[in-house]
Amino acid sequence: MINYITDILNAALKKIGLESKEIILEKPKEEKFGDLSTNLALSLAKEFKKNPRDIAKEIIDNLEFDKNLIDKIEIAGAGFINFYISDNFYKDNLKLILQKKSEYGKSDLNKNKTANIEWVSANPTGPLHAGHGRHICLGKAIANLLEWIGYKVTREYYYNDAGYQMSILGQSIESGYKQIFDSRIQFRDDMYKGEYVKKIAEEIYEEYKRNLPPGDDFWIKRGEKYCLNLIKKTLKILKIKHDIFFKESSLYPYNILIINTEDVENIDIYKKKKLSSSGIIKLLYEFKTKNLIYKKDNAWWLKMKSGGFQDDKVIIKSDDIATNRRSEPTYRLPDMAYHIDKINRGYDLILDIFGSDHSDTYKEVLFGVKSAGYAISNIKVIIHQMVTFKKGEESVKMSKRSDDVYYLDDLIEDVGVDATQFFFVMRSANTQLDFDIELAKDKSEKNPVYYLQYAHARICGILRNAEENFPDYEDAKIDDINFELIKTDDEIKLLKVLSRFPDEVLTTASTYEPHKIITYLNSVAECFHRFYHNNRVLNPDDKETSKTRLQICLAAKQVLKNGFDIIGISAPERM
RNA sequence: GCGCCCGUAGCUCAACCGGAUAGAGCACCAGCCUUCUAAGCUGGGGGUUAAUGGUUCGAGUCCAUUCGGGCGUGCCA
Structure with missing residues (x-):
């Protein structure tokens, strides 16, 4: 609908002899201002220093539109153009929802991207x-x-699978392991002391008893594996599955994080050893070639002042035996x-x-x-x-x-x-x-989750009722909808809200702000609850209306379900 | 000190390039269950959008200053 109105407005602009513009259509806050509204004339008035209402009138006079879709168009206030959309549109859209089902609201705007x-x-x-x-x-x-x-x-x-933090984890596990048979062993302040550290240590002890496994790397690898599994388990509960787990170490030659500060000076060493294909080395080449880094205090710094930063920043640390610091990159370099x-x-x-x-x-x-x-x-x-x-x-x-x-x-x-x-x-x-x-x-009405989910569960209740007590309603098809019977305010308002879903998904997605979907679903639930309260769905004395209202329920259920899928919550059938 | 984010009803928060009378939920008050789930519906009170100044036809939204909160400001990530 928004696309349609945008098109006819642009066609009207063209007739007047104006360039087509980006047109903002929004839902007015007040119902009396119609279903969609644009401030087009106001912004044009600013541009051409003319009276906005005159411009609005000129636009409307040149507007050609389908009277089956739009009831009327009015100028209001300072020069808003308000569109009153025909109920027919919403009724047609009801069919669309029921046909598209879980696809309703999806867009192919970024197809192939x-x-x-x-x-x-x-x-x-x-x-x-x-x-x-x-x-x-x-x-x-x-x-x-x-x-x-x-x-x-x-x-x-x-994730960083090596480096400072991981080596602390390794040391923590090692301490935990030794503590099992040597009570004198203490954890340093900077170590990880969670219950999971003990669990890993115990696992290792079960496997090796007192035959201490060799090397720092052993502890880190065990820790990484165990912790990553804990994390994946939690993510699985939240129904999240990543396609790629990217290890920091894969950006380095031999997957080892040490970059010798001298080697950066003579960076061609890497080329000779055929190690210049890794991400970190390539980037260092680029920085060096462009003269963006320099060595100071035995560390390598990236020139950042030119980019408006207060100071240059270290990208490769110096060795410092006193603080146990090794010559490895700071987080910045691998992140880049x-x-x-x-x-x-x-x-x-x-x-x-x-x-x-x-x-x-x-x-x-x-x-x-x-x-x-x-x-x-x-x-x-x-x-x-x-x-x-x-x-x-x-x-x-x-x-x-x-x-x-x-x-x-x-x-x-x-x-x-x-x-x-x-x-x-x-x-x-x-x-x-x-x-x-x-x-x-809280399992009461105070909890905002339930307001939405309850609407869905209520619909499922009606559908169950239909199945059990009114089997001949239940098999109603889309073609059984009698549009003439959709006439109460609550029904129309619900259909109007449902029709907004695809646009809501688009704006929400383009700003990456999923909370907007919740705000929207709230209005769906609100309209449904009101509809439910005032309009008996299953009525033995009026089979046709029952069938039609059942289809409205199905559509509302679908939109709620689709919205829940986006934000990632379940759609309960009973509550 | 400097940088980024924020300040909206008693509480938690919405408000789509700057648009029409700033909206919801909770809490509070008054109603509504012999009818598909009352985790619901209807009505009501409650606001100088932190403050001041500016920009303009129009500002919660943009600019400036002040006050208050969060986060940063490591050779931690």
Whole structure:
């Protein structure tokens, strides 16, 4: 419908002799202003310094439209053009929903385009904690949205499988292992002390007893495998499956993270050894060739001041025996190489999701990628603010250091998968979120999840009733709909809301803001509940109306279900 | 100190390139179950959109300043 009106408006502009414009059509807040409205005349008035109402009149006089679809068009207020859409359109759309079913709302706008969405990407140093939840649930919904607007989506998980943090994990497990038979062993402050560390240690002890396995690498690899499995398990509960797990080490020669600072100086060494094909080395070549890096204090720095940053940043650390620091890249360099890797894979859209604690670093990374000579216009970054947890009035402390962490598994167990998903996606990503665990747990009308799911369950109740008591209604076909019988306000309003779904999906997807779908579904549920309250669906004395209303119910159920699929919650048949 | 994000009803939050009387849920008040699930429906009270100034036909939205909150500001990621 929006496309149709946009087209006829542009045709009218052409007749007047104006360029076609990007036309904004929105649903007016007030019903009396029609179904769709445009401020086109107002913005043209600004441009040409004319009276907006005169322009609006001129446009309408030149507008040709299908009277079967649009009842009337009016000028209102300062110069808004309001369209009143015919009920016929909504009735036709009812058929469309019932025919398209789970496809209703999907668009092929980005047919043949590919998108890569990278998220979660927590390093496998332990289980996911509750704070990760927002990031994870948001990414899940956005990935779904991209598919709904036609992208072929690759879901990717990037993690550091070596380096400082992982070596701490290895040391922690080693300490845990030794502690089993030597009570003198203590954990250092900077070590991981969670229950899972002990579990890994015990597993290893069962396998090797006191025959200490050799090498640092052993502990790290065991830890990585175990922790990644914990993470995947949690993701599976949330019905998330990544297509690619990308290891940082795969960007290095021999998958080893050490880059010798001297070797960078004589970077051709890598070429001689035929090791110059890895992402990190290639990038270093590019930086060196473009004279973007320099050596200072035995570390390598990337020139960033030119990009508006306060300081240049270290990309390869110096050796420092005192602090046990090795000559390895900082996170920036592999992150840049990783993004270049994604660019080279040729996606039409590359999406990163970060918490606000990374909002500075992604700029550095993009700057580096751009400086190295790559186009970054396909890369979009979504930043979400942090989340705090509370139980009623009491706030829940999130401590990484202690072993008393509130894990994502705990949260899911406390409030359920649906409430977890819903609460994290419910709010705009760029506001700080207060997650009320008590409220999410609540099985009453206070809990906003239920308002939506209840509408779906209610419809299922009607369908069950039809099946059991009115078998001859149940087999009603789309062709049995008698449009003449759709006449109450509640019915029409419900159909109007349902017709908006495809447009809502589009705008939601193009801004990557899944909470808008929830706002929309709320209005679907609201209209359905009112319809339900005022309009008896199954009535033995009026078979035709019953059949028709059953089809309306089916359509509402479908739209709710499709919306639930996008945000990733279930559609319960009973509650 | 500097950078990014945020500040909307008692609470949690919406508001689509700047548009018409700023909207929901919860909480509060008053009604509605002999009828497909009352986890619902109907009505009501509640606002100087943190403050001040500016831009314009029009500002919650853009600009400036101030106040308040979050996150960053490592050779951690």
